[in-house]
Amino acid sequence: MSQHHQEKELRLPATINSLTTLGIALRQFLAALQVKETWIYPLDLALCEAASNIIRHGYHNDASAHYRVHFSHDGRAVTVSLFDSGVPVPEDKRQPPVIDPDAPLDLASLSEGGRGMQLIFSGVDRVSYRQGEDENQLTLIKALP
Amino acid sequence: MKLETEKIENALLVTPVVRRLDASVALRFKEAVTAVIQQGETQLVLDFSRVDFIDSSCLGALISLLKSLSGKGQLVLCSLNGNIKAMFALTRMDRVFTLCSDRSEALAAIKRGS
Numbered sequence: 001m002s003q004h005h006q007e008k009e010l011r012l013p014a015t016i017n018s019l020t021t022l023g024i025a026l027r028q029f030l031a032a033l034q035v036k037e038t039w040i041y042p043l044d045l046a047l048c049e050a051a052s053n054i055i056r057h058g059y060h061n062d063a064s065a066h067y068r069v070h071f072s073h074d075g076r077a078v079t080v081s082l083f084d085s086g087v088p089v090p091e092d093k094r095q096p097p098v099i100d101p102d103a104p105l106d107l108a109s110l111s112e113g114g115r116g117m118q119l120i121f122s123g124v125d126r127v128s129y130r131q132g133e134d135e136n137q138l139t140l141i142k143a144l145p
Numbered sequence: 146m147k148l149e150t151e152k153i154e155n156a157l158l159v160t161p162v163v164r165r166l167d168a169s170v171a172l173r174f175k176e177a178v179t180a181v182i183q184q185g186e187t188q189l190v191l192d193f194s195r196v197d198f199i200d201s202s203c204l205g206a207l208i209s210l211l212k213s214l215s216g217k218g219q220l221v222l223c224s225l226n227g228n229i230k231a232m233f234a235l236t237r238m239d240r241v242f243t244l245c246s247d248r249s250e251a252l253a254a255i256k257r258g259s
Contacts, residue, residue, distance in 0.1 A: 016169045023165060023198070041198070041228035048200045052168045105241050107215055112205035115236050119201055122235055 006032070007072040012051075014059035014067055014086070022051055022069060029071040030078065035145060043078065043142045046123030049116040050082055050138055058086025058136070073144070077125070081139045088131045089138070096121040146173035150181070156255045157181065158248060160192040171202035178210050187218025188259065190251040194224035204238060211242065219243075219258050223251035 008029050012018040023044055030040055051067065059065040067084040097117050121127055126141040147162040159181060163170055181189070191207075193199075211220050223245040225233070233239040243258075245251040 019167045019169045019200075020165055023167070038228060041231075044198065045200060045232065048167055052200070052202065056168075101237070105237060107208075107212060107241065110208055110212075110241065112208045113201070115201040115204060118236065119232070 005072065005074050007070065009068060009070045011066050011068050013063055014055045014065040014084075015061065015063045016052065016055055018055070019048055019051055023048060025069070026071065026080070029073075033073065033078075033144065039142075039145055042119075042123030043080070043140065046120045046140055047080055047082075049120050049123075050140065053089070053116055054082060054084045054086060054138075058084050058088075060087075062086075075144070077141050077143045079139060079141050081137055084136050085134060086136070088136050089129060093117060094129045096127075146170055146177045148177050148181070153252060154256075155259065156188040156190055156252055157186040158190045158192055158252075160195055162195050164195070164197045166196050166199040166203040168200060168202035171200070171206045174203065175206035175209055178206075179213065182210070182213060182218075187214060188255050189214070189218065189220050190245075190248065190255060191220065191222050192224050192248060192251075193222060193226070193229065196229070197226065199229055199232070201236075204232075204236060207238075207242065219255055221245055221251045221254045223247055 010025055012021060026044055026047055054067050055061060065086065067082060070081045072079045099118060124140040124142040128139045130137045149160040149162055151158040159178060161174060166174060214220050221243045224247055225244060233244065243254050245254055
């Protein structure tokens with residue numbers, strides 16, 4: 001496994017179609033690390049959910065807007081930061097959601113959405129959020145195996 | 146959104162031909178399967194053997210499809226890879242959907258439920 005620090009940054013339009021490009025870029029960045037798919041998938045999923053939130057809730061699918069994604073690793077962990085200038089994540093959504101494992105799973109009342117934050121927090125080791133004056137930054141950190 | 150379909154007895158096997166079933170295609174996926182249901186197919190097996198990745202939008206689409214069939218038919222999922230199965234378990238959707246290892250098991254599940 002490469003121990004050298006590596007970085008990569010890309011700028012993407014705030015459209016839902018950018019998610020495919022983002023997933024490909026993540027996997028290209030990780031290719032040199034030779035980590036298993038079982039390690040990659042939760043990070044890919046967390047990143048996809050985070051970017052999807054920026055596009056839909058932060059920018060309301062404004063295709064003229066853009067977000068930036070910065071990938072880095074130092075041989076010990078992979079860090080992915082997303083930068084946007086859209087509507088910030090509400091404060092009550094910045095902590096891991098409380099999931100009741102015994103809550104009833106009645107199909108009629110089952111929501112079609114609302115699982116994104118759970119997948120973000122469970123897919124990586126650390127999530128941090130900074131709301132700046134001009135830019136928001138969401139950072140995902142996942143330790144390498 | 147390309148779907149391959151195959152009718153076996155009273156069940157329709159539907160295979161999404163896409164590697165990433167994320168939010169960029171989830172709506173088209175839901176619309177394509179909904180169209181199949183509207184054509185009268187109510188015993189459905191969704192075969193995920195060609196899908197490597199799904200996100201929460203796809204889960205939402207699947208919940209919507211299951212609701213649309215509720216009481217009128219069956220939706221069974223098969224051939225999910227280990228990572229997708231883990232996601233179903235994490236979100237407890239493995240307790241909502243019938244998950245089968247392959248087509249044969251899924252068709253048997255449809256037959257049992259008919």
